[in-house]
Amino acid sequence: MFGFLGTRKTAGADAPRTRLVGLDLTATRARAVASGDGRTRPLVLDGDAHELPLFLNLDHKPPVVGAAAVAVIRRLPHVVCSNFLPLLGLAHEWRVGRKTMTPESALQAALEVICPTVAAETATAGLSLPSYLTPIQVKKVQELTAAARLPVRGSAVAPLAVVAHRAASVVGPRPGDPAAVLVLDADEYALSGAVLAVTPTDVRVVSVAHWPHLSVRLWKERLIDGMSDRCVRLCRRDPRDSAAAEQVIYDQLDEALDKIRQGQKATLTVRAEHWFQDLVHQPDEMEGYCTHLVAAAVEGIKQLLLDGGLAVPIRAVWLTHTAGRLPGLAARIYRTTPEHTSVSILPVNAAAEAAAALVPRWLAGSLPRGHLDSAVPFERSLTPAAPPAVAGIGSTSTSGSGQRPALPRK
Numbered sequence: 001m002f003g004f005l006g007t008r009k010t011a012g013a014d015a016p017r018t019r020l021v022g023l024d025l026t027a028t029r030a031r032a033v034a035s036g037d038g039r040t041r042p043l044v045l046d047g048d049a050h051e052l053p054l055f056l057n058l059d060h061k062p063p064v065v066g067a068a069a070v071a072v073i074r075r076l077p078h079v080v081c082s083n084f085l086p087l088l089g090l091a092h093e094w095r096v097g098r099k100t101m102t103p104e105s106a107l108q109a110a111l112e113v114i115c116p117t118v119a120a121e122t123a124t125a126g127l128s129l130p131s132y133l134t135p136i137q138v139k140k141v142q143e144l145t146a147a148a149r150l151p152v153r154g155s156a157v158a159p160l161a162v163v164a165h166r167a168a169s170v171v172g173p174r175p176g177d178p179a180a181v182l183v184l185d186a187d188e189y190a191l192s193g194a195v196l197a198v199t200p201t202d203v204r205v206v207s208v209a210h211w212p213h214l215s216v217r218l219w220k221e222r223l224i225d226g227m228s229d230r231c232v233r234l235c236r237r238d239p240r241d242s243a244a245a246e247q248v249i250y251d252q253l254d255e256a257l258d259k260i261r262q263g264q265k266a267t268l269t270v271r272a273e274h275w276f277q278d279l280v281h282q283p284d285e286m287e288g289y290c291t292h293l294v295a296a297a298v299e300g301i302k303q304l305l306l307d308g309g310l311a312v313p314i315r316a317v318w319l320t321h322t323a324g325r326l327p328g329l330a331a332r333i334y335r336t337t338p339e340h341t342s343v344s345i346l347p348v349n350a351a352a353e354a355a356a357a358l359v360p361r362w363l364a365g366s367l368p369r370g371h372l373d374s375a376v377p378f379e380r381s382l383t384p385a386a387p388p389a390v391a392g393i394g395s396t397s398t399s400g401s402g403q404r405p406a407l408p409r410k
Contacts, residue, residue, distance in 0.1 A: 019034040019035060019036035019121045019122050020034070020035045020036060020122065020124075020126075020356040020357070020359045020360065021033070021034050021035075021043070021118055021121050021122040021124075021125040021126070021356055021359070022035075022125065022126045022127075022128065022351075022352040022353055022354065022355030022356030022357070022358075022359070023114065023118060023125055023126070023127050023128070023150075023152070023352060023355060024127075024128045024158065024349070024351040024352040024355060025054075025085065025127065025128070025129055025130075025141075026054075026085070026130055026158075026185070026187035026188075026322075027054065027083050027084075027085040027086055027130065027187040027188040027189040027190075028053065028054060028187040028188045028216060028322065029051045029052060029053050029054055029187075030045060030051070030052040030054060030110065030114055031045070031050060031051050031052075031348070031349055031351075031352050032045060032114065032117070032118060032125075032352055033349050033352040033353050033356055034121045034122065034356075035353070035356050040349075040353060040356075042349055042352075043117050043118070043121065044117065045066075045113070045114055045117060046065075046066040046067055046113075047066070047067065049066075049067065050349075052065065052066050052110065052113060052114060053065075053066050053067055053069065053070045054082065054084070054085065054106075054107075054110050054188075055069035055070050055073065055080055055081070055082045056069050056080065056081040056082070056094075056101065056106055056109060056110070057069035057072060057079055057080060058079050058080070058081055058094060058096040058099050058101060059072075059076065059079040059096060061099075062109070063081070063099070063101065063109060065109055065110050065113045066113065069081075069082070070251075071247075071251070072247070073247070073250065074243055074246040074247040074249075074250045075243045075244055075246075075247045076243075078096070079096050081094040081101045081106050082188060083188040083189055083217070084101075084103040084106040084107060085103070085107065085130070085133070085137075085189070086130075086132060086133070086137070086189040086190075087103040088103045088104060088107065088133070088136075088137040088140040088141065089103075089134075089136050089137050089140055090103065094106070104140060104144060107140075107141070107144050108144050108147060108148055111144055111145060111147075111148035111150055112148045114148075114150065115148050115149055115150050118150060118151065119149065119150070119151055122151060122359075123151050124151055124153040124359055124362070124363060125150065125151050125152050125153060125355075125356075125359065126152070126153060126154060126155065126156070126161075126355035126356055126357075126358045126359045126362065127141075127145070127152050127154070127155035127156075127355055128155065128156055128157070128158040128161050128162075128351040128352065128354060128355040129141060129155055129156070129157060129158065129371075130157070130158060130185070130187065130189070130192060131157040131158065131159055131160075131185075131192055131194050131205075131208045131210070131373075132189065132190060132192055132208075132210040133157075135373075138155070138371050138373075141155070142155075142371070153359055153362040153363065153369060154358065154359075154362040154367065154368070154369050154370055154371070154372070155355070155370075155371045155372070156354075156355065156358060156371065156372035156373070156376070157194070157205070157371075157372070157373050158183075158185065158320075158351040158354070159183035159185070159194035159196060159205070159208075160194070160196065160203060160205055160372060160373070160374075160375075160376055161351060161354035161355055161357075161358060161372070161376070162183060162318070162346065162350050162351055162354045163181050163183060163196045163198065163203050163318075164203040164354065164357075164358075164376040165350075165353065165354035165357045165358075166318075166350075166354075167198045167203055167378075169316075170198055170315050170316050171198065178197055178198065178199050178200075178311070178312055179197070179198040179312065179315040179316075180195060180196070180197050180198070180206070180308075180310050180312055180313070180314050180315055181195070181196050181198065181314070181315060181316045181317075181318060182194070182195050182196075182301070182304075182305070182314050182316070182317045182318070183196065183318045183319075183320070184301070184317070184318070184319045184320065184323045184329075184333075185319075185320040185322065185323050186214075186215070186216050186219075186320070186322045186323040186326060187215065187216055187322065188215055188216055188217050189210075189212060189215055190210040190211055190212040190214065190215050191210070191211045191214035191215065191216075191297055191300075191323065191326075192208070192209070192210045192211070193208065193209050193210075193211075193300070193301055193304045194207070194208045194209075195207045195208075195304060195305065195308040195310065195314075197310075200378075201377060201378060202375045202376060202377040202378055203375065203376050203378075204374065204375040205373070205374050205375065206308045206309075206310065207304060207307045207308040208304075209300060209303070209304040209307070211296070211297070211300050213296070214293055214296060214297050214300070216322060216326070218293070219290060219293055219326055219327075220250065220253055222289055222290055222293060223253060223286065223289055223290070223327070224239075224240070224246065224249055224250065224253075225240075225289075226286075226288075226289030227239070227249055227268065227270075227279055227281070227289075228240050228246075228249075230279055231270055231277050231279060234277060234279075235275070235277045237270075237272070237275050237277065239270050239272070242272045242273070244271075244272060244273070245270050245271060245272040248269070248270055248271050249268060249270060252268045252269070253268075254325075256268055256281070256286070257286075257325040257326075257327065258325060260281070260283045260286045260287075260325075260327055261324060261325045261330075261345075263283055264283070265280060265281060265282050265283070266280075266281050266286065267279070267280045267281075268281070283327070286327045286328075287327040287328035287331070289327065290326070290327045290328050290329075291328065293326075294326075294327075294328040294329055294332050297326075297329055297332075298332055298333065298336060301333070313338060313340065313341065314337070314338075314341050315340070315341060315342070316341065316342045316343075316344065317333055317337060317341060317342070317343045317344070318344055318345075318346050319333075319343075319344070319345050319346065320345075320346050320350065320351070321345065321346060321347065321348040321350070324345035324346070330343060330345060358372075358376075361379070366379055
């Protein structure tokens with residue numbers, strides 16, 4: 001456990017700020033929610049967007065954080081600072097002209113963008129962090145949140161917070177039955193997996209694994225290559241020969257991945273200075289680009305489950321919103337897991353909501369004020385409030401019982 005440093009007052013700190021706020025950080029982005037009066041709403045962190053990309057454009061003074069940096073990542077990659085969260089505490093620098101950015105200064109710049117929005121809502125926030133951060137890196141995050149005047153009360157690794165928040169949906173038919181859940185997440189650094197056990201007394205981390213060779217960045221690289229190869233076949237033009245054309249593909253990827261996940265075709269328009277081409281992809285074609293990545297992910301997951309040495313089979317597999325949009329991954333997991341295992345995709349703000357739900361317990365003193373990385377005890381005998389439903393893959397049930405229907409047709 002690691003204690004958070006005290007935070008200083010911000011402007012307007014005397015105004016009522018009674019909402020519960022949860023902030024979720026990954027190597028890719030930040031998201032936050034505020035809950036109160038029985039409602040939960042996402043906070044706007046970047047312009048009018050709920051998501052703040054953790055990318056910095058160093059070609060500005062001061063550096064610009066967010067979508068403005070993502071907009072040049074393929075055109076001017078040398079001026080973009082990204083993937084800095086897993087580099088905290090390591091000797092690493094980004095240099096553009098006379099400007100130098102370290103992982104610590106990059107994260108502080110991002111936190112200073114987030115702080116006014118969070119501080120306007122609450123005096124005590126919860127924070128979820130990736131499971132791959134080391135204790136030294138977590139301490140760095142604590143120091144930087146204090147320096148940025150973020151009112152963070154405590155933090156937890158995201159899979160632990162999410163399963164503790166949603167434990168009621170995976171308990172067995174008898175209250176004393178243990179259950180096991182696999183949570184998969186993905187960001188610019190890695191595809192990550194965590195196996196957690198739900199018992200009558202707590203939620204506990206059993207085993208974790210991180211696969212940097214399966215990061216979101218590498219999935220997108222593979223998709224850009226596949227689409228570019230198709231463009232060559234269609235019009236003898238290669239978008240990779242033009243930084244502007246490659247940026248256009250990159251800008252459309254997230255929307256295309258959301259359509260593919262829903263079983264819809266995706267159309268991407270490639271534009272260069274003197275030509276353009278529409279690229280229409282069916283879901284199976286996008287998945288085909290990523291076949292070897294999916295296979296590697298499934299092998300890693302199998303090993304993770306073996307390393308866990310579970311006494312009970314996995315009752316549920318939960319993919320975060322980001323992991324769930326990786327082409328072919330959720331479908332392959334669905335096909336390779338037993339009938340009794342439910343496979344679901346979590347809402348986009350699941351980790352932020354889970355962090356917010358821990359805040360009252362930190363305030364009441366029933367949880368240590370620090371970083372939760374191994375277990376979250378239940379205050380009573382497994383009676384957390386029923387969580388919001390998650391989107392099932394082939395099934396809306398997350399109880400782990402009954403037969404699953406076939407995977408929906410695309």
